[in-house]
């Protein structure tokens with residue numbers, strides 16, 4: 001079995017309910033969407049056998065994998081998750097919620113993009129819902145989203161500081177009006193790590 005991979009890197013989880021935890025990020029290539037605010041390059045860099053990925057990630061003193069993208073569910077399967085589970089890894093995923101997620105994942109982040117009620121139909125439960133928010137976005141009703149332990153609004157960071165600050169201020173105001181949500185900041189961008 002092989003995967004089309006953009007990059008593999010070791011860092012801290014920068015946002016959401018696992019913020020600050022060391023994690024091995026495996027960014028898989030390709031996405032089913034083209035969001036206007038997307039800041040991620042998810043073009044294919046190389047195709048790797050699972051054994052090659054295992055060899056690369058085994059150099060790190062960490063057992064958490066984060067499957068990200070792009071949209072990792074374009075490639076991830078039950079068999080692949082099981083392969084890494086049997087090697088002792090814990091596995092989180094960050095998905096846009098358009099696909100059914102494998103059983104053996106240990107932490108599921110759904111970050112619905114655009115119209116969000118599709119995510120609940122496909123995956124009724126998640127550990128975390130994380131919504132990127134730009135000034136003016138409408139905050140969806142939680143009932144339209146999968147059940148989750150955490151509900152986060154994540155202001156979109158851009159190269160323009162004024163726009164970023166406007167997005168943060170907007171999120172803060174929205175959370176004050178809808179206190180069932182919490183703020184998640186992309187601290188990896190704030191502290192300048194990958």
Ligand code: SF4
Pocket residue numbers: 031032033034035037038039040042069070071096113
């Ligand atoms: S779903 Fe995520 S990775 Fe895909 S285009 Fe949208 S923001 Fe980018």
